[in-house]
Amino acid sequence: MKADRREFLKSAVAVTASAALFPARTFARGAAPRVVVVGGGFAGASCARALRKADPSIAVTLVEPNATFTACPFSNAVIAGLRELRAQQFTYERVAADGIVVARAIAIAVDAQGRSVTLADGAHLPYDRLVLAPGIDIRWGALPGYDEAAAGQMPHAWRAGEQTLLLRRQLEAMEDGGLVVISAPANPFRCPPGPYERASLIAHYLKTKKPRSKLIVLDAKDAFSKQRLFQSAWNELYPGLLEWVPLSKGGNVTSVDAATRTLVTDFGRHKATVANVIPPQKAGRIAEVAGVADRTGWCPIDPVTFESKLQPRIHVIGDAAIAGAMPKSAFAANAHAKACADAVARLVTGGAPSAPKLINTCYSLVAPDYGISIAGVYQPSGGQLAEVPGSGGVSPADAPRATRALEAVLAESWFRTITAETFG
Amino acid sequence: MRGVLAATIGFASIAAAVVASAGPPAGAASCSGCHPASTRVASPVPRLAGLDQARIVRAMEDFRSGKRSATVMDRIAKGFTDDEIQAIAAWYASQR
Numbered sequence: 031m032k033a034d035r036r037e038f039l040k041s042a043v044a045v046t047a048s049a050a051l052f053p054a055r056t057f058a059r060g061a062a063p064r065v066v067v068v069g070g071g072f073a074g075a076s077c078a079r080a081l082r083k084a085d086p087s088i089a090v091t092l093v094e095p096n097a098t099f100t101a102c103p104f105s106n107a108v109i110a111g112l113r114e115l116r117a118q119q120f121t122y123e124r125v126a127a128d129g130i131v132v133a134r135a136i137a138i139a140v141d142a143q144g145r146s147v148t149l150a151d152g153a154h155l156p157y158d159r160l161v162l163a164p165g166i167d168i169r170w171g172a173l174p175g176y177d178e179a180a181a182g183q184m185p186h187a188w189r190a191g192e193q194t195l196l197l198r199r200q201l202e203a204m205e206d207g208g209l210v211v212i213s214a215p216a217n218p219f220r221c222p223p224g225p226y227e228r229a230s231l232i233a234h235y236l237k238t239k240k241p242r243s244k245l246i247v248l249d250a251k252d253a254f255s256k257q258r259l260f261q262s263a264w265n266e267l268y269p270g271l272l273e274w275v276p277l278s279k280g281g282n283v284t285s286v287d288a289a290t291r292t293l294v295t296d297f298g299r300h301k302a303t304v305a306n307v308i309p310p311q312k313a314g315r316i317a318e319v320a321g322v323a324d325r326t327g328w329c330p331i332d333p334v335t336f337e338s339k340l341q342p343r344i345h346v347i348g349d350a351a352i353a354g355a356m357p358k359s360a361f362a363a364n365a366h367a368k369a370c371a372d373a374v375a376r377l378v379t380g381g382a383p384s385a386p387k388l389i390n391t392c393y394s395l396v397a398p399d400y401g402i403s404i405a406g407v408y409q410p411s412g413g414q415l416a417e418v419p420g421s422g423g424v425s426p427a428d429a430p431r432a433t434r435a436l437e438a439v440l441a442e443s444w445f446r447t448i449t450a451e452t453f454g
Numbered sequence: 455m456r457g458v459l460a461a462t463i464g465f466a467s468i469a470a471a472v473v474a475s476a477g478p479p480a481g482a483a484s485c486s487g488c489h490p491a492s493t494r495v496a497s498p499v500p501r502l503a504g505l506d507q508a509r510i511v512r513a514m515e516d517f518r519s520g521k522r523s524a525t526v527m528d529r530i531a532k533g534f535t536d537d538e539i540q541a542i543a544a545w546y547a548s549q550r
Contacts, residue, residue, distance in 0.1 A: 408535025421533030
């Protein structure tokens, strides 16, 4: 009881009760605050770097098994033969040069009480704060017939790399007059406009290389991101080639048969020459292991600090997080990363976090010279990240082609900028 | 004249507050998603660090009001208050 009272008094002296106990302990040890970041994508790598920038006294370890990161944004252009995969690939040399320890390992367990991460080789990484940025995992088994073996026949290509190249090779091998089928999942999933950008760029490939072919998008939804802009562009650029089948018209895929590349819906069967199944998803596995994912498979967070609502001192950023109105995008992941780094840097040094304001901007290519965008501004409100009223929206419906061409250029410059900030 | 003076004092106090705090003010960190932080990135989108504070403020106000045409900045500027714009502009002006 006495100890409790002492702790309480100590807390009362500090600026905030929540931040007080831990820094006092750290300073008593005289050790640098330790932050471990798991996952080296747009969220994790950005966060590790932002932490070092915010406070170089913080010891930051980034846990990432891959030596090379392969970016998903613009990977649809790789599938359509407009870009090479190496343009999507980045290493961690510059990240390490910032003084970040890059541990090339898989994190297999988290001890939230003892505050340590266990790596696959059995090593333990103690932390004062942990940031999980595991991205997505495929929810294998959620779509009957779609397992890891099936993904070798009907690629998802929703985590960039080999899957991206597999889908591209299948399209290249397809004879003119073939049927390409894409299935798009219900919300939420990584990159809401992604399936429709992919459909657009595959349609562009078919139009220019295999004009007698057809593309069908089977959708588990009746509405999607930038829908009017996409559909108006499809009518203009790909009439008769691209057909979108919404949920209400029988678009929901209920099972697949990989051996025959068949997608089954409540209304019928589609036998594809090339099938791209974009399956249901969840937060990357370590989120579940750490106990920060809820029954939805995603991770509820505090909108100011990105700290898990389920486990103390564990923060979740990027696609894995339930970030209110913010979409699961690379831009949002990078924005989470910087806001979270600011909060964590304050928390580990005894400061108080302040409410962030975040932006998201997502470009989609409907054709190589035809770009459209969606933008939003977000702030904590009612325990969630909510869109600032009156802000945001999509490109104008009546913009001239010059504006579409400019947005295609801006899309590429966005990719150069964000990858330079994250990996360059 | 008095208005200008008051506004200037207002800016100065915001700038001082920004310098006193550790990190960028709310909203500023998100800008570098499109506006390059590095001088090595080739982009038609301007780098903000070191730009004149009043120039950033005017651009944001004009994007917000629609006086200046934009692709995305019109939609983004509408999400920021006058005070937030001042603080962000002061912070970027102080960066190199």
